[in-house]
Amino acid sequence: MSITLILFWFLSVLALFSAAMVVASKNPVYSVLWLILVFFAISGHYLLLNAQFLAIVNIIVYAGAIMVLFLFVIMLMNLNKSNEPKRNKWLNLAGVLAGGCLLLVLVAALKNAETKATLAETGTGNIGLIENLGKALFTDYVVPFEISSVLFLSAMVGAVVLGKKESSPDTAGQSGKSSEK
């Protein structure tokens, strides 16, 4: 067994276990911590595929920034034992059934595919290197690149609209004046 394979299995088990713990944890803050572990494991997978840039971005953006957002949301909602929503048993059962069906279908589909699928380029592929990524991004995918900036704009406006209290220009002017005094 090569070292890559060992690492692959280790990271996969780690990712799956942490993902299960995200769902199973009672405390939402623990869930977030487990989620960070999931992201690290996935970053490890990116490294195995020789995509260092994606690995680092995954850690910076998801494990770093997005997780902070998650924590803010959890603190915003003030999740306590007392106001925990009551779960319906039947709903849980339905969820388990639906998830099980999905798992069954995917396993059945992927079981036959194993013979056909080409091997992933672990360690040797150059697709994920930042240089090739940049070339593809700025030549073939330049239009989606620009559209993604528009996506950020809509997120920005949406956040300001929903998150900012003061509404009309009059009240903004008043608050400005009152702060001057």
Add this chain to the structure above:
Amino acid sequence: MIYLLQEELSKKVMDVNDIASYLPIGIQIVCAAGLVAFLMLVTHLLGPKRKTADKLQSFTSGIESHGDARQPVAIKYFLVAILFVLFDVEVIFFYPYAVNFKGLGWSGFWAVLLFVGFFLCGFIYIIKKGALKWEE
């Protein structure tokens, strides 16, 4: 001379891109994690344990603790955080461009300029609307 040096360097970079080259990083991670685990273990083993009811209370600068520590946070924190994430992602898009700066030439420059232009407009909007103002 300099040209030759660069050639050598890029070749080395390509060679470095295999899994074995992560060994130093792996050793470092193991050492870092090991140190943390070791220190935590040692403090538990060596530190004196005298548990009293007062000591187990949460420390609030000498005042008697009251209420719950988990108060709902104001939404302004969230707003700043989400705006931070957006600009964070914007900066990340510069890395692939920086690596290919020479090769992409002007077309890449215009693409990035347009991208930054969109963000600049968003930034002007945010500043003008006082979304980053920390109102009490």
Add this chain to the structure above:
Amino acid sequence: MISLTGLNLILPQLIIALAAIIVMLSIAVKRCHRFTNLFTLLSFAAAAISVLYIPRGSFGVSSLFVVDGFGKFFTVLIACAGFVITLMSYHYLNAREKRNEEYYILLLLSSLGALTMVISNHFVSFFLSLEVLSVSLYALIGYLKEEPAGIESGIKYLVLAAVSSSFLLFGIALIYMQTGHLDLSGIAAGLSSSGEFSGVFIAGLAMVIVGIGFKMALVPFHLWTPDIYAGASAPVSAFVATVSKGAVFAFLLRLFYSTGGLENKNVWTVFTIIAVASMLFGNWLALRQQNIKRLLAYSSIGHLGYLMVAFLAITDRGMQAATFYLVVYFTGMLAAFGTVIYMSNKKGEALYIDDYRGLFWKKPWLAAIFTTVMLSLAGIPLTAGFLGKLYLLTAGTEVGIWLLVIVLVVSSGIGLFYYLRVVAVMFAGKNENEASSEPVIGKIFPHGLVLTLLFLLLLWFGVYPSSLLEIIQQIASVIR
């Protein structure tokens, strides 16, 4: 980098994107609702007109987009719907919300998402368009801050749309794993070379169907629809019902017709089940609704089910019928929500059917328009809805998908009940507590004018459909 000719091809999208930026900057300088509204109107009109300057034929833009007759037709359709919604929003927002300029940025951006989706020829561009469309919609649905229902439905939509997006992404990943391509032509080539569909590909396709079905609110994935329609403000509901669904339907047509995914028996059967369930459940659940927006939500589920009949015919005729019906559906839904907006006042919307009691005796014109809209949605002769359904039926009977055709007829029969119930209420006796109600938002200009226009369109398509059909016949064969 694409050349100048490439920019020429995506002119409508560029106009809308630029308009969003300009509106954003203008808000940063000075707020003026009237200017913002007028500017948005102008840019939608410009986007629709700019389609004329795109050369004829099918052009690829960097393998991600394909600008053909089909894409151009839907571009115009979406731009027109955006125009109408902007027009109807002006008085509504004036009455209901203090800060209303950002609404137009979000409207423009989500329309941009829809506009890029209809020319998408690649999963990357499709997913990005979908995200642009939905991210703006989250904020639009929760826009009215005074309304707790709006914020609640915004959160609901956010969570459910995120789940459906993740399904979509997983499906795309599976398809990529099997074919090695993300562009539709590459997928089609990969499929035809391998001969038959593998399990992975079908699993991937099924997950893509989950994502798309959610956006189109087809039956197993429809649960969000009534809540979001009822919670969001009426113009936004109109947007969700028309632009968002229409754009996704356009991509669905492109995806399955250009890759030949429907030729697989299993995929076809899944779609048949979805279509039958949508038609039956949509119309059946609408029967019990007292809230007019919920009624329209369930009715829209049924209508999307009707569209699937033509989609499943897999013929040129089917595609033309689907396109025609979609235009009729757009017109009808916009007019129906337009009436709801017209009847709303400062305190709230005219949500319940009882609010329309005796409308005929107070506002005969409005009642006539609303009656026509309801009859068109139900599919009564002399309205556009009838002809649309007729085309759907012929498309279905031509290829002999009898089950779908029969269900279409039966569910239309069920649908008749609740549409006529609304009509009957309007002609019933006068409303007792009308004296206490506030004046409605609707004004003759521009709101009444738009409603009249939509009303005339419904009649025109119903009596003289060939003008529209000729255009559709030109574009519909291109997609193959």
